Amino acid sequence: MPREGILIEKPLERLSPKQVQQIHDASIDILNDPGLLCFNENAAEIFQGSGAVVSKVSGSNTPCWHIKIPGKLVSSALKSAPSTVTLGARNPENTIIMKGDEPRVFFITGSETNIWLDVDFPTYASKTDPNKETKIPEFKPRRGTVADLCDSAHVCEHLEMVDGYIRTVNIQDNDIDVDNKDVNKYFASLNNTTKHVMSGLTNLKQLDNVVKMAEIIAGGRDNLKKNPLTSFITCLVKSPLQFVDDTTETFMEVCKRGLPIVVSSSPQAGTSAPIKEAGIIAQINAEVLAGITLGQLVNKGTPVLYGTVPVRARMDTLGDSYGSVETSQYNIDCAQMARFYNLPNYSTSGVCDTKIPGQQSSIERLFSNVLVTLSGPQFLHCAFGLLDCNSVFCLLQAVLDDAHFKMIKFFLKSPGINEQELETVKKQIRDVVATPQKMFINYIRSVMRTGEISPPYPFEGEGDSDDVFALASQRLQELRDKPVEHIDKATTARIFREIPGLLPRLNIYEGKQ
Amino acid sequence: MSEEILEKLKENVIQGRKTGDDMGVDESLSGTPGVLELTESALSEDISPESIITKALTPGMEIVGEKYSKKEYFIPDMLASAEAVGAAMDVLKPLLEKSNVETKGKFAIATVKGDIHDIGKNIVAILLKGAAYEVIDIGIDVPEDKIVDVVRQEKPGYLGLSAMLTTTMTEMKTIIETLKENNLRDKVKVFIGGAAVSEEYARQIGADAFCADGFEAIKTLDNFQAT
Numbered sequence: 001m002p003r004e005g006i007l008i009e010k011p012l013e014r015l016s017p018k019q020v021q022q023i024h025d026a027s028i029d030i031l032n033d034p035g036l037l038c039f040n041e042n043a044a045e046i047f048q049g050s051g052a053v054v055s056k057v058s059g060s061n062t063p064c065w066h067i068k069i070p071g072k073l074v075s076s077a078l079k080s081a082p083s084t085v086t087l088g089a090r091n092p093e094n095t096i097i098m099k100g101d102e103p104r105v106f107f108i109t110g111s112e113t114n115i116w117l118d119v120d121f122p123t124y125a126s127k128t129d130p131n132k133e134t135k136i137p138e139f140k141p142r143r144g145t146v147a148d149l150c151d152s153a154h155v156c157e158h159l160e161m162v163d164g165y166i167r168t169v170n171i172q173d174n175d176i177d178v179d180n181k182d183v184n185k186y187f188a189s190l191n192n193t194t195k196h197v198m199s200g201l202t203n204l205k206q207l208d209n210v211v212k213m214a215e216i217i218a219g220g221r222d223n224l225k226k227n228p229l230t231s232f233i234t235c236l237v238k239s240p241l242q243f244v245d246d247t248t249e250t251f252m253e254v255c256k257r258g259l260p261i262v263v264s265s266s267p268q269a270g271t272s273a274p275i276k277e278a279g280i281i282a283q284i285n286a287e288v289l290a291g292i293t294l295g296q297l298v299n300k301g302t303p304v305l306y307g308t309v310p311v312r313a314r315m316d317t318l319g320d321s322y323g324s325v326e327t328s329q330y331n332i333d334c335a336q337m338a339r340f341y342n343l344p345n346y347s348t349s350g351v352c353d354t355k356i357p358g359q360q361s362s363i364e365r366l367f368s369n370v371l372v373t374l375s376g377p378q379f380l381h382c383a384f385g386l387l388d389c390n391s392v393f394c395l396l397q398a399v400l401d402d403a404h405f406k407m408i409k410f411f412l413k414s415p416g417i418n419e420q421e422l423e424t425v426k427k428q429i430r431d432v433v434a435t436p437q438k439m440f441i442n443y444i445r446s447v448m449r450t451g452e453i454s455p456p457y458p459f460e461g462e463g464d465s466d467d468v469f470a471l472a473s474q475r476l477q478e479l480r481d482k483p484v485e486h487i488d489k490a491t492t493a494r495i496f497r498e499i500p501g502l503l504p505r506l507n508i509y510e511g512k513q
Numbered sequence: 514m515s516e517e518i519l520e521k522l523k524e525n526v527i528q529g530r531k532t533g534d535d536m537g538v539d540e541s542l543s544g545t546p547g548v549l550e551l552t553e554s555a556l557s558e559d560i561s562p563e564s565i566i567t568k569a570l571t572p573g574m575e576i577v578g579e580k581y582s583k584k585e586y587f588i589p590d591m592l593a594s595a596e597a598v599g600a601a602m603d604v605l606k607p608l609l610e611k612s613n614v615e616t617k618g619k620f621a622i623a624t625v626k627g628d629i630h631d632i633g634k635n636i637v638a639i640l641l642k643g644a645a646y647e648v649i650d651i652g653i654d655v656p657e658d659k660i661v662d663v664v665r666q667e668k669p670g671y672l673g674l675s676a677m678l679t680t681t682m683t684e685m686k687t688i689i690e691t692l693k694e695n696n697l698r699d700k701v702k703v704f705i706g707g708a709a710v711s712e713e714y715a716r717q718i719g720a721d722a723f724c725a726d727g728f729e730a731i732k733t734l735d736n737f738q739a740t
Binding site: 437439441446 | 529538588589590592593596631632639650
């Protein structure tokens with residue numbers, strides 16, 4: 001049985017059918033005028049050979065082509081792009097099956113942050129009463145390492161609501177460089193979780209090594225096709241409307257290999273996209289459609305996700321504001337556009353603007369997590385544990401997020417109202433009203449342990465104290481103490497033999513993580 | 514045989530099964546005798562009421578209390594067990610009286626005049642009955658005269674007053690004053706509870722104790738028993 005996700009029976013939609021069509025028409029217009037700038041020659045050639053209007057831009061410091069993509073090319077790509085995309089896993093029970101017309105939401109970690117946030121609970125004594133002591137959480141940022149990535153994958157393996165894993169932290173160890181980063185980040189992830197592993201690629205030269213590693217784990221090339229336990233993300237389009245040279249090349253190479261890939265665009269309303277909702281949605285849609293079109297031209301039928309990470313600019317810094325209300329609105333609109341195209345949507349929620357876990361973090365992330373989930377994106381790259389606009393990762397926050405997603409899941413259960421149920425409760429009401437105490441408490445017990453009643457908040461403290469962080473920290477330790485099913489010894493040995501650049505300390509059978 | 518019945522009785526108290534029709538935490542027990550049937554069986558086996566209370570009902574409730582403290586059990590579980598014990602006590606009461614065995618005492622409880630909220634009052638009543646107190650439930654929206662009458666006639670050692678509203682909590686003071694006027698105040702310990710009141714308010718109006726919930730009520734009454 002694949003993973004269940006959450007089926008949204010009535011997805012939240014902000015756009016009317018007419019507005020959806022208007023956005024689509026506007027995006028097609030944008031692809032024609034102004035079109036896109038393409039900094040990748042191979043992509044320009046593919047577009048030119050397929051009927052797009054391509055012209056070399058003169059006077060540019062770097063080679064660059066102007067591309068106008070006709071609507072019929074986009075329509076053809078939308079027809080050939082599969083509406084169902086399967087993401088496999090080391091444990092087949094963790095397989096994710098996404099259907100473009102089914103708003104079933106799967107929750108994924110990510111994205112790659114530079115900073116890892118440790119938490120400690122030092123004890124402080126009161127100045128007025130030194131006998132009165134209290135523990136206060138202290139968050140300590142530091143650069144992420146490969147050991148942190150293993151730790152994160154390990155914990156996320158045990159977080160119930162995490163359906164798949166995108167590396168949460170950038171590995172910045174002294175012995176990691178551009179040539180060995182990809183193999184190590186994929187191996188660290190794959191070896192510590194049996195869920196699906198998705199990642200971006202740092203160096204295109206490492207693509208074949210990563211794919212080979214996945215083939216070894218899956219049991220061969222054909223098995224990897226059937227069970228694609230890894231997939232890729234590429235931001236091939238830089239907003240506004242520019243195909244970047246290296247990521248476009250990576251994108252095309254992944255497409256050639258037929259592995260699932262996210263066509264992701266992340267414009268910022270106000271700087272790299274219009275500040276108005278109509279503008280950013282029309283533009284991001286055009287950018288993703290351009291990427292999907294290229295992917296289908298490279299390899300017809302290649303599985304792609306309609307990837308959208310729109311965000312509004314902060315007015316004080318012009319940095320990203322993931323915590324803004326508009327960011328959720330954009331993501332909800334994009335989920336609706338993807339459904340219009342019958343393609344699975346890679347969406348975003350839960351990233352907050354604040355730097356540490358706390359009240360602002362809770363409010364910002366829960367706001368977007370609830371609303372964007374309700375819109376029914378299939379792949380909710382939902383930023384378990386992400387803080388400071390995608391630059392800080394905190395496992396404690398990920399543990400909290402998991403608990404909060406469980407609450408959202410419970411909320412989204414079907415009402416369960418039917419004739420039989422109503423007959424039962426009518427009898428119950430009549431029976432209770434006839435008793436002297438008129439209380440329904442006796443009927444609670446039959447449902448109390450069946451999962452029909454939402455559990456209390458798992459990190460509720462005693463009395464007046466707020467012990468959420470301390471209790472979540474205990475839970476984190478429990479998860480760390482639970483074992484994970486690593487890749488077996490023989491397969492690990494083969495991977496280390498055949499894949500260059502792996503750090504010996506990642507081989508749990510010979511070294512220490 | 515008697516040991517076996519008492520053990521089953523204790524287990525069914527823990528399960529909160531008043532009768533054989535009730536479902537406990539362990540669903541497999543459904544259809545087997547509950548506390549009421551087992552109490553009857555124990556009596557027919559000539560097991561004394563005192564043994565039934567001390568070897569089955571009380572230790573069963575103690576385990577229920579422990580499970581509640583460990584968050585294995587919730588209030589509905591406690592109430593189910595307390596109701597089961599209360600039903601058994603109804604069967605045992607005439608026999609205890611016949612053999613001159615004293616109960617833990619009489620506890621009268623009421624929601625004060627102007628207030629119709631009774632969930633808290635009912636929970637306290639059920640729990641205290643389950644803790645082997647004899648409970649007189651006077652009802653809701655009860656005027657002070659009626660409460661004074663009950664105290665005079667039934668002679669409870671303890672009186673519980675409940676108020677949910679800030680507009681009705683002042684009735685508690687009136688009741689205490691009326692008890693004093695009728696020379697009954699020193700005959701009964703007065704406990705107050707409910708969302709509107711507090712420990713400070715209990716002191717202010719001259720009540721003997723404030724109880725935040727039914728469990729605290731049991732503890733407070735038991736403490737008074739011990740002194």
